[in-house]
Amino acid sequence: MNESIRILYSILTLSLIYATPIIVTALGGLLSERSGVVNIGLEGLMTFGAFVTAAFVLMFESMFPSMGAWYAIVMGALAGALLSLLHAFICIHLKGDQVISGTGINFIALGLSIFLCQIFYQQQRTPTFRRGFTKWSVPVLKDIPIIGDIFFRDIYSTVFLAFLLVVIVYYFVYLTPIGLRLRASGEHPSALESAGVSVYKIRYYAVAMSGAFAGLSGGIMVLTQDTQFTATSIHGTGFIALAALIFGQWKPVGVMWAALLFGLLQVLSVFGTSIGFVSTLPQEFFKTFPYILTVLALVAFSRNAKAPKAVGIPFERGSR
Amino acid sequence: MDILDIRFDKRIQRIVPLIAIGSAGILGLLIILITGGNPLALLRGILRGFLGINLAAIGTQNPIFNPRYIGEFLVSAMPLILTGLSVGFAFRTGLFNIGAEGQLLAGACGAIVVAFMFPDTLPRIVFLPVVCITGMVCGMVWGFVPGALKGFLSVSEIVVTIMLNYAALFITNYIYLLLPHPNTVKTEEIPFVASMESPFLSDLTSNSRLHLGIYVIPFVVVLYWFIIDKTRFGFELRATGFNPRASKLAGIHVASRTTLSMGIAGAFAGLAGVMIAVGTFNYGRVLTGFENVGFFGIAVALIGANKAFGILGAGLLLAGLQSSQPILQAQGIPRDIILIIVAIIVLFIAMQQGIRNAIEASLLRRMVKTRRQEESLSP
Numbered sequence: 001m002n003e004s005i006r007i008l009y010s011i012l013t014l015s016l017i018y019a020t021p022i023i024v025t026a027l028g029g030l031l032s033e034r035s036g037v038v039n040i041g042l043e044g045l046m047t048f049g050a051f052v053t054a055a056f057v058l059m060f061e062s063m064f065p066s067m068g069a070w071y072a073i074v075m076g077a078l079a080g081a082l083l084s085l086l087h088a089f090i091c092i093h094l095k096g097d098q099v100i101s102g103t104g105i106n107f108i109a110l111g112l113s114i115f116l117c118q119i120f121y122q123q124q125r126t127p128t129f130r131r132g133f134t135k136w137s138v139p140v141l142k143d144i145p146i147i148g149d150i151f152f153r154d155i156y157s158t159v160f161l162a163f164l165l166v167v168i169v170y171y172f173v174y175l176t177p178i179g180l181r182l183r184a185s186g187e188h189p190s191a192l193e194s195a196g197v198s199v200y201k202i203r204y205y206a207v208a209m210s211g212a213f214a215g216l217s218g219g220i221m222v223l224t225q226d227t228q229f230t231a232t233s234i235h236g237t238g239f240i241a242l243a244a245l246i247f248g249q250w251k252p253v254g255v256m257w258a259a260l261l262f263g264l265l266q267v268l269s270v271f272g273t274s275i276g277f278v279s280t281l282p283q284e285f286f287k288t289f290p291y292i293l294t295v296l297a298l299v300a301f302s303r304n305a306k307a308p309k310a311v312g313i314p315f316e317r318g319s320r
Numbered sequence: 321m322d323i324l325d326i327r328f329d330k331r332i333q334r335i336v337p338l339i340a341i342g343s344a345g346i347l348g349l350l351i352i353l354i355t356g357g358n359p360l361a362l363l364r365g366i367l368r369g370f371l372g373i374n375l376a377a378i379g380t381q382n383p384i385f386n387p388r389y390i391g392e393f394l395v396s397a398m399p400l401i402l403t404g405l406s407v408g409f410a411f412r413t414g415l416f417n418i419g420a421e422g423q424l425l426a427g428a429c430g431a432i433v434v435a436f437m438f439p440d441t442l443p444r445i446v447f448l449p450v451v452c453i454t455g456m457v458c459g460m461v462w463g464f465v466p467g468a469l470k471g472f473l474s475v476s477e478i479v480v481t482i483m484l485n486y487a488a489l490f491i492t493n494y495i496y497l498l499l500p501h502p503n504t505v506k507t508e509e510i511p512f513v514a515s516m517e518s519p520f521l522s523d524l525t526s527n528s529r530l531h532l533g534i535y536v537i538p539f540v541v542v543l544y545w546f547i548i549d550k551t552r553f554g555f556e557l558r559a560t561g562f563n564p565r566a567s568k569l570a571g572i573h574v575a576s577r578t579t580l581s582m583g584i585a586g587a588f589a590g591l592a593g594v595m596i597a598v599g600t601f602n603y604g605r606v607l608t609g610f611e612n613v614g615f616f617g618i619a620v621a622l623i624g625a626n627k628a629f630g631i632l633g634a635g636l637l638l639a640g641l642q643s644s645q646p647i648l649q650a651q652g653i654p655r656d657i658i659l660i661i662v663a664i665i666v667l668f669i670a671m672q673q674g675i676r677n678a679i680e681a682s683l684l685r686r687m688v689k690t691r692r693q694e695e696s697l698s699p
Contacts, residue, residue: 040418040482090667094674099416099478103618104666111659118654119355232609239482246479284494291483295469298480302473314673 019263028213035206041105043238049215080215186308340668369644391528401635403617414561419481421614422488427590430458435514459590467582545628
């Protein structure tokens with residue numbers, strides 16, 4: 001096979017791998033924001049999920065040699081959900097400021113993760129783990145020309161999980177009664193309340209799910225892109241996911257495309273120096289691009305913004 | 321406290337930060353206790369971070385008081401106070417400036433670039449102000465963008481400032497590496513005429529990095545108070561923050577006020593960047609991630625209730641906690657306990673509305689109770 005084509009394929013495969021945590025976190029953010037609660041604590045929830053996952057993978061290494069990584073990301077998701085309940089409580093019951101609370105969540109997640117590392121491991125990081133996820137090639141499917149090379153060769157199973165979640169979230173948000181309630185809660189909560197549905201309950205579930213998604217994604221990220229948890233394991237992916245959520249206009253499929261684009265840009269910023277025409281551009285160009293693009297998208301869509309109408313506004317029972 | 325009193329809101333605003341600090345302190349001590357540390361060591365470490373007094377040295381050969389700690393404490397307090405003023409200024413106009421981090425980086429970069437531009441041709445008294453003002457202008461520009469987008473296109477300033485933080489991080493890293501640099505983590509040192517370093521202040525505090533910025537801070541704090549509380553412009557800003565629609569009807573140009581407010585907030589954060597770049601370090605630093613001075617500014621502004629002197633106090637408080645970190649680590653308490661304490665403070669302040677409602681409810685209950693007693697007493 002031609003050398004440059006093979007590099008192209010491997011870049012696309014890597015982009016899928018890098019896009020995975022962005023997709024999963026952004027879907028979590030989607031659930032929260034569509035229910036009317038802003039969650040800028042995604043970065044922190046990912047960090048906490050990553051720490052818990054790393055800690056459990058170390059513990060599971062001897063207990064479950066084959067499935068340890070999968071059990072560990074479930075623990076990461078639970079941890080994320082648990083921490084996000086704090087955000088939910090402040091935003092929903094106490095009617096607090098959602099952005100301030102999200103900032104606090106980012107702080108406490110980082111602080112708690114590193115603090116616990118010091119308590120458990122006497123250092124500011126976890127020890128290195130040996131059993132993260134491993135790349136594999138799907139039998140049969142890998143032999144399909146082009147598609148097989150990009151999607152099914154040397155890839156993590158978590159990539160498929162991310163795409164599966166896109167389908168599930170799409171189905172859930174648009175095609176189920178609870179999804180309709182979720183959207184109503186973010187657009188016109190008082191109408192929902194007068195229909196006899198508890199807005200509080202919907203928002204609690206939505207925020208907890210966003211925490212679970214972010215924790216899961218943090219776990220996936222640390223087990224696919226790292227060999228240990230450190231303070232910089234997540235390095236801003238939560239905020240990129242927030243950008244993808246906005247660039248994707250709060251829609252599952254749009255979010256997926258935005259995340260794939262941002263994943264590709266991340267890969268180009270890391271490996272760009274080895275690719276002919278790309279190496280002439282500084283790597284900072286690719287790193288900056290997603291953020292500038294998101295600002296431009298906000299400007300372009302500002303006339304008919306698609307953000308949920310009630311997002312960021314605490315719901316007061318009995319208000320109109 | 322009377323719920324019908326017109327000052328009820330103001331009192332709540334003052335009480336909530338105190339409740340937050342108190343509860344965060346207690347929770348911090350509890351966390352230390354649960355994880356098997358010595359809570360007294362936490363208090364001793366914090367005392368030493370603030371005042372340089374080492375209680376453990378009493379009765380030993382080591383000096384009890386070391387002025388160097390005070391110097392370093394002030395060095396870390398200055399940028400925190402400035403980013404606090406930045407976030408607070410925007411808050412007063414009803415804007416959330418999460419972008420102090422990026423504005424700080426832009427300011428630092430602007431100052432460093434200018435510092436390399438005219439080596440040894442200008443006297444310090446001219447050059448240093450030029451360096452500082454350039455940095456402030458760069459921070460201002462980084463604030464203008466989200467301000468203008470918010471003012472004229474009603475794009476969320478929260479999202480734009482978050483995005484611009486990362487843009488600033490990567491763009492400034494790129495610019496630093498265009499300047500003369502001995503390695504890929506920092507630029508060469510800037511010439512003395514462009515630096516805020518002060519041998520006198522440094523000697524005074526046994527070789528800390530204390531710099532000329534300490535003379536600037538009081539002016540800036542008073543300036544903040546003056547603009548916000550004593551000028552027509554400040555009144556317009558506050559009115560815009562309270563109720564944009566009413567302000568518009570009252571003839572205030574809301575869009576331009578929003579833009580200017582974010583611009584000025586950016587200038588405060590830009591000055592923080594200047595102090596870090598040409599005061600503390602004297603070279604440009606290529607960073608791999610944020611140092612959270614801007615994000616801590618959010619905590620400072622919240623604790624200080626967005627008032628000039630409140631922010632001054634809150635900045636000193638957080639800086640003291642920060643400078644106690646290495647001391648705590650040396651005593652076997654993980655340094656990140658400080659981050660947890662700050663986070664708890666922020667979370668408590670986010671609960672402001674909830675705390676307010678709770679106080680209101682208990683006051684109401686008491687009112688009803690006394691009323692009933694009065695009624696039962698009178699025949």
